[in-house]
Amino acid sequence: MFAATDRNRTNDRIQRRYRNVFLGMTLLLVLPVLIILGLLVVRGGPVLTAEFLFEFPKSGMTAGGIFPAFLGTIILVTMGLVFSVPLGIAAAIYLSEYAPDNWLTRSINLAIINLAGVPSIVHALFGVGAFVIFFGFGTSILAASLTLAIMALPVVIVATRESLQAVPHAFREACWAMGATRWQTIRRVVLPNSVSGILTGVILEVSRTAGETAPIMFTGAAFFVPFLPQTIFDKTMALSLHLFVISTQVPGVPEDFPYGVALLLIIIVLSMNALSIGFRTWLRGRKKW
């Protein structure tokens, strides 16, 4: 009797010890990053003034602001969305609603996995070989955003497919039984009930593409452009590349400048992610069936 409780107590202690070990590992993973983020806020925060955001760089990027880079990132991300969202949604609809279980479907799935896993610098090489040289777009916003779009395609496909498949199969069967075609079923019942999930994926894509550097650095983003782009065949600056440039390539940049750019990038990316997480939580709480 006593022996038993003793053993229980020892067990409890061992239990707690293991629990704490694993908690410690989790915190060790999370805490350094939080400390680093804190540091970025402390050093980069004061840099992020309205002038910094909306002025052109001056004196060889050692003074002034980052407006062309800021705007360039927005343009690249938006155009990337324009290319990848329709294509990604179509691919997801095909995979979820039409695709039979055959070798071709398996190849498509494998291609998506690989598209997501190919190193970003390889995407950059593809962008150079295909868009810049073969299609003759030159190093341009067009070539860079196409490269970004292909790189981000798996994000849209996977998120969209997941939210389409979350719509119960019984709804489809009920529509089909009434004589609706597959497309009528998709348009009237499946898509309206997955549009918020798709939006979550799109926001995630924004956060992914906003910080990408390698895929755009040889396809359309430039170290320094003294004017704003006029057409999609112009080059542009971008925040991510700007951070790389002013922290490694240009002497004499005020020490806190790159902290400000890094912080701005993190703010963009994290707020997009937080938005998509919040959206998802809201969705989960809203019962439609």
Added chain:
Amino acid sequence: MRASLSTDRIDRAWIVDRIVQVLMFLGGISAVVFIVGIFVFITREALQFVFSRFDVVEFFTSIRWAPTSTNNATYGALALMVGTASVTGVAMLVAIPFSLGAAVYISEFATGRSRETLKVLVELLAAIPSVVWGFIGLTIVNGLIIDVFDVPIGLNVLNAGIILGLMAAPIMTTIAEDALKAVPDRYREAAEAMGATRWQMIRRVVLPAAKNGLVSAVLLGVGRGFGETMAVLMASGHSINLPTSPFDSVRALTATIAAELGETAVGSDHYGALFTLGLFLFLITFLINLTADVVVRGIRNS
């Protein structure tokens, strides 16, 4: 009886459905087109170099990567491969214990709100862009390594490994946690009914059952570390070296392409050599992803 056979004709809805099906199919097939396109266009640019100048033995055994040398250009990628491997190796030493530990904690110990919070935090960590990680390596980790280990330069294998480890860990945690969550609760209940403690249950039942998922988490982490570009470029010191200690600077395959592509003339040997490196990277990551996929498929079938 209503004369209903007359409705049996091809109508607008039928035609629209067919057209849409074709459009959606084109969307689906685009992923295959792109992956083939990546292979074709990179090969296309690498081809001339491969046939004129490429030497397999030199590529895999020489550590001399000197493409800009005017009279004796050499294209030995061994040092770059070792650089990538060493950085990825250190990254895995950092990432595997912490990400698997975190996955076990989140899946098996944490409950309710703290679990959700941790998952959200991990997800946010995964979102930090690689160029920001590179900057962190360049400044914060660099300073730390110089102070702690009293070495002259903190941009080395250790730095890039730590950065890469922190970058890969969130994804690995997420996948590993998915794998643990996929273990049916009845296994846990059975183990508990037999009087196993929580830790015994995890070690004897949950971890073995989730083995394949954990392996594929590690594989994807390796793939991520292998293909990472900007962070490694900025944190590794970017000098050609066969490292003998974690404090040596190295240069990675990806970083070499990123650093040199801008300075080469289209069609030159150097340009072709960089695309050849890219082709090599593409094939390796293709293999890693394929393996991870097969391993995951193994779970589903069992």
Added chain:
Amino acid sequence: MNGSESILDVRDLSIAYGSKTVLSGVTLDVRENEILGIIGPAGAGKTSFLQAINRMDAFNASMKVTGTLNFLGRDVRAWRNAYALRRQIGVVFPLPVGLPLTVYDNVAFAPRLAGKRSRAELDEIVERCLRRAALWDEVKDRLDSLGSLLSGGQQQRLTIARALSQDPVLLMLDEFSIAVDPVTTMRIEDVLKELRQEMTIILVTNLVQQARRLADRTAFFLDGRMVELGSTESLFNGETLFPETRDYIEGRFG
């Protein structure tokens, strides 16, 4: 009242999923304005039989149908537009399926597919079908709430209203009472008694007594074949030649 003209003529029907045959050699006819009951234990092939009639095999690559199913004089697989075929046939499922659309849009779904756009016409159809399905009084004040959030019994009547909105030649019900309360079941049975004046009904049921109450003729399916088909009266009066039928009707298995 029962016309003798057959609207569905099934000859030597067999259904398989991959290599597994679930129904074989079924030959029967469904006559205009009758209620044909189909009884039999789970796994007898009743649901697959209904799915073959409205060509749901088109959405399931592993489902293989052989034999002939003449509907209105043409084999269902010879119909060029299977969607137009399905518009003639209303289906009610075992589990209620209120679509995640408003109650109004649920019932207006099929008429809209058929090209009806006028608000007045749709209003009329929605009200008429909901009334016929004995649901109007409960939902008339909340036609714009989600059909998928109604109670189970209400959703099942909504499904019936939806089937009626197709103005079907044939109405097929698949164990409609399996997930609804007895009161709803009785109300739906009353609805069906009225509907037989206007359409032909195939009633697959897990309740032997339901077939007895409603069906003009009853077929007994067992283990992937049709054991027999006869008038409901004769079947339940013990005039059957097959001991399995008697045993099933008397509740010895199933």
